[in-house]
Amino acid sequence: MTTFMEIKPTTSQGDSKSNAVVRGARAVEPLIFEKSVAGQRAVDLPPLDVPHADLPEELLGDGINLPEIGQHDLMTHYTHLSDRNFSVDGNFYPLGSCTMKHNPRINEWAAALPGLASLHPLQDDTQIQGALRLLYETRCFLEEISGLDEVCLQPAAGAHGEYTALKIIRAYFKDNGQPQRNIVLAPDNAHGTNPASCSMCGCSVNMVKSISGYTDLDDLRRQIDKHGAENIAAFMITNPNTAGLFDSKIAEAADIIHDAGAKLYLDGANMNAILGKTRPADFGADLMHFNTHKTFSTPHGCGGPGAGPIAVRKEFAPYLPIPQVIMADDGSFSLDRDRQKSIGKVRSFTCQFGVLVRCWTYISACGPEGLRNVAEKAVLNANYLAAKLRDVYEMPYFDPENGRFCAHEFVTVPEKLLAKGVTLNDIAKRMIDYDVHPPTMHWPVHDCLMIEPTETESKPTLDRFVSVMLNIAKQINEDASSLADAPTDATIRRADEVAAARKPMLIWE
Amino acid sequence: MPNPKECRFAETHEWLSIDEDVVTLGLTKYAVNELTDITYIEMKEPKSTVLPGESVGEVESVKTTSDVYSPIGGELLEVNDAVVADPSLLNSDPYGAGWLVRIRTTDPSPLDALMDRETYEIKYPE
Numbered sequence: 163m164t165t166f167m168e169i170k171p172t173t174s175q176g177d178s179k180s181n182a183v184v185r186g187a188r189a190v191e192p193l194i195f196e197k198s199v200a201g202q203r204a205v206d207l208p209p210l211d212v213p214h215a216d217l218p219e220e221l222l223g224d225g226i227n228l229p230e231i232g233q234h235d236l237m238t239h240y241t242h243l244s245d246r247n248f249s250v251d252g253n254f255y256p257l258g259s260c261t262m263k264h265n266p267r268i269n270e271w272a273a274a275l276p277g278l279a280s281l282h283p284l285q286d287d288t289q290i291q292g293a294l295r296l297l298y299e300t301r302c303f304l305e306e307i308s309g310l311d312e313v314c315l316q317p318a319a320g321a322h323g324e325y326t327a328l329k330i331i332r333a334y335f336k337d338n339g340q341p342q343r344n345i346v347l348a349p350d351n352a353h354g355t356n357p358a359s360c361s362m363c364g365c366s367v368n369m370v371k372s373i374s375g376y377t378d379l380d381d382l383r384r385q386i387d388k389h390g391a392e393n394i395a396a397f398m399i400t401n402p403n404t405a406g407l408f409d410s411k412i413a414e415a416a417d418i419i420h421d422a423g424a425k426l427y428l429d430g431a432n433m434n435a436i437l438g439k440t441r442p443a444d445f446g447a448d449l450m451h452f453n454t455h456k457t458f459s460t461p462h463g464c465g466g467p468g469a470g471p472i473a474v475r476k477e478f479a480p481y482l483p484i485p486q487v488i489m490a491d492d493g494s495f496s497l498d499r500d501r502q503k504s505i506g507k508v509r510s511f512t513c514q515f516g517v518l519v520r521c522w523t524y525i526s527a528c529g530p531e532g533l534r535n536v537a538e539k540a541v542l543n544a545n546y547l548a549a550k551l552r553d554v555y556e557m558p559y560f561d562p563e564n565g566r567f568c569a570h571e572f573v574t575v576p577e578k579l580l581a582k583g584v585t586l587n588d589i590a591k592r593m594i595d596y597d598v599h600p601p602t603m604h605w606p607v608h609d610c611l612m613i614e615p616t617e618t619e620s621k622p623t624l625d626r627f628v629s630v631m632l633n634i635a636k637q638i639n640e641d642a643s644s645l646a647d648a649p650t651d652a653t654i655r656r657a658d659e660v661a662a663a664r665k666p667m668l669i670w671e
Numbered sequence: 672m673p674n675p676k677e678c679r680f681a682e683t684h685e686w687l688s689i690d691e692d693v694v695t696l697g698l699t700k701y702a703v704n705e706l707t708d709i710t711y712i713e714m715k716e717p718k719s720t721v722l723p724g725e726s727v728g729e730v731e732s733v734k735t736t737s738d739v740y741s742p743i744g745g746e747l748l749e750v751n752d753a754v755v756a757d758p759s760l761l762n763s764d765p766y767g768a769g770w771l772v773r774i775r776t777t778d779p780s781p782l783d784a785l786m787d788r789e790t791y792e793i794k795y796p797e
Contacts (some may be wrong), residue, residue: 603734604734604735605735608705659708659733660708660710660733663708663710663711663731663733664710664711664758664759
């Protein structure tokens with residue numbers, strides 16, 4: 163049954179909600195199964211031009227319950243759903259740690275070029291020289307940006323890059339007579355993927371304390387002593403870290419870990435803050451991964467497809483996954499499958515090619531100056547917001563008077579506002595009414611918002627966000643209880659998250 | 672059910688109650704309030720070895736996932752299957768039906784260094 167569009171009135175708190183849009187106003191969109199009408203079809207199959215053959219009886223089963231729907235109804239269904247999408251293309255999305263920046267459309271243009279989009283992964287190397295050159299150049303770009311010796315493009319996501327690099331570290335130590343090195347150290351504000359990747363590689367993870375957002379080097383030394391230097395495989399660190407701080411003692415941490423005979427792994431999640439400013443190799447990293455969706459503007463696609471290239475020092479090159487794209491002396495390109503010590507393949511074929519085309523396009527379009535500009539604007543935008551908001555939203559790590567600026571993101575623990583009787587959730591939900599995506603919450607510290615504006619937001623957008631946050635603070639100071647029903651303008655208000663987590667309904671019946 | 676008055680309290684918000692060599696461990700009311708609604712609980716398997724200061728499992732809420740640490744070492748005797756099946760028990764009765772694990776310890780001495788109830792409650796008022 164059709165649901166008519168419902169136009170919502172402006173809410174009673176309609177202070178500065180000047181450009182609030184009723185987004186996805188269709189209150190209910192039936193499931194595609196509910197729209198199914200027996201006999202409808204979205205595709206016309208071409209006439210059969212091969213001999214008819216019946217499927218064997220034992221393979222037929224009872225049939226499967228697929229929706230039957232016409233082509234236009236199918237289109238309207240998904241368009242209605244996409245209307246309700248909250249996206250980078252439509253809204254400010256300051257989700258800390260995730261780098262929800264604009265994806266320039268030139269990336270899509272390049273990826274759609276028939277010469278790149280129509281390739282088949284089983285084509286012979288001689289037929290895909292252009293594609294191989296693009297991959298080789300991407301390798302070179304990332305080698306130059308990281309300062310490390312060799313890049314592998316194969317991993318399909320950042321966490322997959324972590325996993326691949328840890329497998330390589332394990333293979334390296336095994337090959338060098340130190341198979342017992344299976345303990346990985348990570349700061350207590352590490353991304354959750356870090357310990358997960360370690361466990362997947364048969365390593366145990368031990369936390370290193372941080373003080374005021376920075377790694378506590380004394381605790382790093384203590385952890386090494388506690389577990390025995392000869393058992394440590396690596397220290398995994400994100401720099402700038404998840405508290406939005408560039409750890410300027412990173413080189414000292416690298417020395418400590420190298421003295422223990424272990425390796426420094428850099429989680430490159432926050433590379434957009436340091437592009438062209440410093441190179442991970444210069445501050446002691448031995449291996450790292452890139453998140454192309456964060457740093458090089460490839461799409462954040464609902465968990466995929468992604469790309470998480472890794473960069474390593476020379477000593478790890480023999481263990482990189484195969485095939486590796488290489489250039490011969492005559493300038494021709496090929497896929498090298500001949501590495502005796504390779505850990506093997508970590509995904510099918512060569513890499514996530516379509517994503518890497520976008521990555522190559524972005525780096526080429528920016529050029530070295532453009533990439534430096536990315537880092538400068540990412541840091542400038544975050545510091546601008548932090549400076550504008552700090553009087554109302556307390557920031558434990560932001561203290562510019564004492565030389566403590568933030569990098570590309572910052573953390574606020576709004577204690578004064580919370581003391582008025584609102585929850586952090588109330589503040590976040592109210593942001594939705596202003597068409598702002600709520601920031602990351604409760605991580606890396608309790609009761610915090612982690613805000614990352616990214617380099618692609620303009621000053622008017624940043625200024626509007628400041629007004630939004632100050633308005634919310636004003637509303638809390640006037641009547642904290644009035645936030646309890648936020649968001650008032652969203653199609654879905656407060657979902658029952660507890661019931662959804664405890665008793666998830668995962669299939670349609 | 673342990674008497675909270677006789678429990679020892681860890682800085683990482685676990686309570687422990689000892690009966691001869693068996694220690695019952697759970698999360699404090701303060702911790703549970705901070706976590707909000709608990710949605711999932713996963714503890715180590717019975718018979719596994721517990722090392723002092725190490726994690727014995729995880730508690731997940733709509734807000735976050737937290738490790739549960741045991742200040743004492745020993746053998747994990749029993750997991751509270753009821754609370755694993757119905758995590759809301761941890762919210763409604765953290766000092767009773769919401770207990771998490773029982774551990775047989777050979778060295779209860781780390782308990783001495785923990786807080787008593789009064790000290791804990793002054794430091795972390797509910």
